Amino acid sequence: MNIIICIKQVPDTETKIQIKPDSSGIVTEGIKYVVNPYDEYAVEEGVKIKEKFGGEVTVISLGPERAKEAIRTCLAVGADKGIHLNDPAFEGSDSYATAKILAKAISQIPFDIVLTGKQGVDFDNSQVFAYLSRFLDIPFVSVVVGLELSSDLKSATAKREGEGGDKEIIQVQLPAIIAAQKDLNQPRYASLPGIMKAKKKEIKNLSLSDLGLSPDEVGLKGSRVKIENYSQPPERKAGRIIEGEEPAEVCEKLVKLLREEAKII
Amino acid sequence: MSIWVIAEQKDGKLKKVSLELLSLSKKLKEKTNQDIGCVLLGDNLESFTQTLGNYGADKLFLIEDQALQNYSNEVYSQAIADLVKEHSPKIILGGATAQGKDLLPLVAAKLDAGLAIDCLDIEIDENSKLICTRPMYAGKVKVKCTLESSIQIASLRPNVLEVLPPDTSKQAEVVKVKPRIDPNSLKVKLLEVKKEARGKIDLTEADVIVSGGRAMKSAENFKLLEDLAEALGQATTVGASRAAVDSGFAPHDIQVGQTGKVVNPNLYIACGISGAIQHLAGMITSKCIVAINKDPEAPIFQKADYGVVGDLYKILPILTDIVKKLKAQE
Ligand SMILES: Cc1cc2nc3c(=O)[nH]c(=O)nc-3n(C[C@H](O)[C@H](O)[C@H](O)COP(=O)(O)OP(=O)(O)OC[C@H]3O[C@@H](n4cnc5c(N)ncnc54)[C@H](O)[C@@H]3O)c2cc1C
Numbered sequence A: 001m002n003i004i005i006c007i008k009q010v011p012d013t014e015t016k017i018q019i020k021p022d023s024s025g026i027v028t029e030g031i032k033y034v035v036n037p038y039d040e041y042a043v044e045e046g047v048k049i050k051e052k053f054g055g056e057v058t059v060i061s062l063g064p065e066r067a068k069e070a071i072r073t074c075l076a077v078g079a080d081k082g083i084h085l086n087d088p089a090f091e092g093s094d095s096y097a098t099a100k101i102l103a104k105a106i107s108q109i110p111f112d113i114v115l116t117g118k119q120g121v122d123f124d125n126s127q128v129f130a131y132l133s134r135f136l137d138i139p140f141v142s143v144v145v146g147l148e149l150s151s152d153l154k155s156a157t158a159k160r161e162g163e164g165g166d167k168e169i170i171q172v173q174l175p176a177i178i179a180a181q182k183d184l185n186q187p188r189y190a191s192l193p194g195i196m197k198a199k200k201k202e203i204k205n206l207s208l209s210d211l212g213l214s215p216d217e218v219g220l221k222g223s224r225v226k227i228e229n230y231s232q233p234p235e236r237k238a239g240r241i242i243e244g245e246e247p248a249e250v251c252e253k254l255v256k257l258l259r260e261e262a263k264i265i
Numbered sequence B: 001m002s003i004w005v006i007a008e009q010k011d012g013k014l015k016k017v018s019l020e021l022l023s024l025s026k027k028l029k030e031k032t033n034q035d036i037g038c039v040l041l042g043d044n045l046e047s048f049t050q051t052l053g054n055y056g057a058d059k060l061f062l063i064e065d066q067a068l069q070n071y072s073n074e075v076y077s078q079a080i081a082d083l084v085k086e087h088s089p090k091i092i093l094g095g096a097t098a099q100g101k102d103l104l105p106l107v108a109a110k111l112d113a114g115l116a117i118d119c120l121d122i123e124i125d126e127n128s129k130l131i132c133t134r135p136m137y138a139g140k141v142k143v144k145c146t147l148e149s150s151i152q153i154a155s156l157r158p159n160v161l162e163v164l165p166p167d168t169s170k171q172a173e174v175v176k177v178k179p180r181i182d183p184n185s186l187k188v189k190l191l192e193v194k195k196e197a198r199g200k201i202d203l204t205e206a207d208v209i210v211s212g213g214r215a216m217k218s219a220e221n222f223k224l225l226e227d228l229a230e231a232l233g234q235a236t237t238v239g240a241s242r243a244a245v246d247s248g249f250a251p252h253d254i255q256v257g258q259t260g261k262v263v264n265p266n267l268y269i270a271c272g273i274s275g276a277i278q279h280l281a282g283m284i285t286s287k288c289i290v291a292i293n294k295d296p297e298a299p300i301f302q303k304a305d306y307g308v309v310g311d312l313y314k315i316l317p318i319l320t321d322i323v324k325k326l327k328a329q330e
C-alpha cells in the first residue's frame, strides 16, 4: 500500500489569536504551532494500515519552512517519508489552490489511499479533501470514525458520522480520500527511538517549478476565496451569579430569569 | 440571473436552515432583483412544494429518484452540478449542516468554484458579489471574504439568521428533474445507516443543549442532563465536554468544542464543565449560557450569562422539577 497523508501545521488550540492593526491578517509572532489535531488521526490510521498490510507512508505538507517540524513529528510516529511543498509563491493559497498543489505532488507518486483530517483548525474550511478528490479524480469520504480495508485492497469500508449521531457505513473504491474525525483511533505518542529515527528520514522539498504549475495557479492569485478583512469578535462578558440560601431558591430564581429576562424558556 | 438555495430534508422533514436560507435570499433578491431558485433532492418530494413556495422560492427544482433516497456526496453533487450547468445560476447557498458540510465542498469542486463555509452572515453588493462573514480559528477571528469564481457558493450556519414570515399566497413554479445516474460508474456505495438510538436532533440544530463535563463521573449520570433537556421541551438535546467523552461517559458525536461540534442554541447549560478554551470555541455563540459549577473560580463563569455555584447533583434534579411544573401549568 502506498499511503499518502496530507498534514497541515496550525496554531496550537490554546493560542490567543490577535489581529494586525490594519485588519489584514493575524499576528503570527509568538504563536506555537502543532500538527493539526485531526491530521494526527489521519497519520495514526495510515501507520496502522502500513503495519497491517505493508507499504509506505508518505506525509505531505504545504507550508513555510516551519512546517518541516510538523512533518518531522509525523515521521517520529511511524511515517516513512516526508514531502514539503515549500515555496514563497504558495503563500496565501486557499483550499482550492492548496488542493491543486497537493494534487500535483501526489500524482507524481504512486498512491492507493490518501488520508487527511476532516478540518484544519486554523481556517476551519473542511474543503481541501473535496477539491483534492476532483483534481485526483477519486472519491472521498469525510468525517470518518472507522476504516476497514478489503483483503484485496481494492476497496474500503468507512464508518462516517452522519447527523444526530447516525453512522453511515460506506463502501468506497480505492484509491480514495479518507478525511479523519476524532473518534477514528487513538494516536500514539512518539517514542524516543522513533524521534531518533525520524531525524534520519528523508524530507523532500518541492517548489513551484518542480511541480510544473504556473505562478497564477497558486497563492493568492490561484485562490477562489479572497479574505477582505479580519476582525476580533466582541468578548463575551461575565453575567451574574445567582445567589441564594438553598438550591431550590437559586433554581427558582434561575428559571424566572430565563423566562422573564432572557425569554428563552 | 438567479440565486439558488440547496434545501435539505430528511425523513419527510424540512431542515429549518432551508427556511433561513430562503429568508436570506429574499433580502439578497431585494437588492439585486434576481429570482430565487430552490433545489431539493430525494424521493417523493411533492409535499414540500407549498412550504418552499410560501417561504420565498420562485422556482423549485425537485430532483427525485429512488437513488437519492439516502444521501451520498457522489450522486447528490453530480445531480446538483448537472442542473447548475444547465441553468447557470451564479450564486448557490446551502446550510452548513452535517450534510451540507460534506456536499457543498464537492459541488464547489465540480463547478470549479470557491466556497465560503459556515457563514454567520451573507450580504451582496450591487455587482452581485457576495460578502460572506465567517469565523476562523474556532471563532477567535471573524473574516469578511469574497469569492473569485464565476459561480459563488456559500454555506450558512444554522440557527443564526431569522426566518421571515411566509406568504401563503406565494407559489413556486415546480420543475421536476430526473437525475442522470449511471449505477455502474459509482465509486461510493452506502451500505447501511446505523440510526442513533437516542433519536435526538443534531446538536448543531438544537434550540437548547444541556451539557455535562468530567464532573458527571459516569454515563449513567447523564440521565440527569437528559431529564432536564426533556423537561425543557422539543428541540433540546444533550452535549458533553471532551473530558466527559474521553472518559467514556458520552459518545463522541455529542462532544462540543473545537474538536467536536460547534453549536449555536438559544440556551446552553454547562454542568460541571470548567470552560477550557477548546470547549468555549464550540459554544460561545450560544444566545444564552448558563453555568452550573461548584468552583466559583471556574473560567466558564466568565462567559456565562447566569451562573449557579453549587453541586450539580443537588441542583439538576430540583431545576428539572421546577421546569416540569412550569411547563405543566401551560
Ligand atoms: C487539541 C485539543 C482539542 C480539544 N478539543 C476539545 C473540545 O472539542 N471540547 C472540549 O470540551 N474540550 C476539548 N479539549 C479539552 C479541554 O482543553 C479541556 O481539557 C476539557 O474541555 C475539560 O473538560 P471539563 O470541563 O469537563 O473537565 P474539567 O476541566 O476537569 O472540569 C470539570 C469541572 O467540573 C466542576 N465540578 C466537579 N464536580 C462538580 C459537581 N459535583 N458539581 C458541579 N461542578 C463540579 C469542577 O469545578 C470543574 O470546573 C481539547 C484539548 C486539546 C488539547
Ligand SMILES: Nc1ncnc2c1ncn2[C@@H]1O[C@H](COP(=O)(O)O)[C@@H](O)[C@H]1O
Pocket: A006, A007, A008, A036, A038, A039, A042, A060, A061, A062, A063, A095, A098, A102, A115, A116, A117, A118, A119, A120, A121, A123, A124, A125, A126, A127, A128, A129
Ligand atoms: N497546507 C496543507 N498541507 C497539507 N495538507 C493540508 C493543507 N491544508 C489542508 N490540508 C489537509 O486538508 C484537511 C482539511 O483542511 P481544510 O480544508 O483546510 O479544513 C486537513 O486536515 C489536512 O489534512
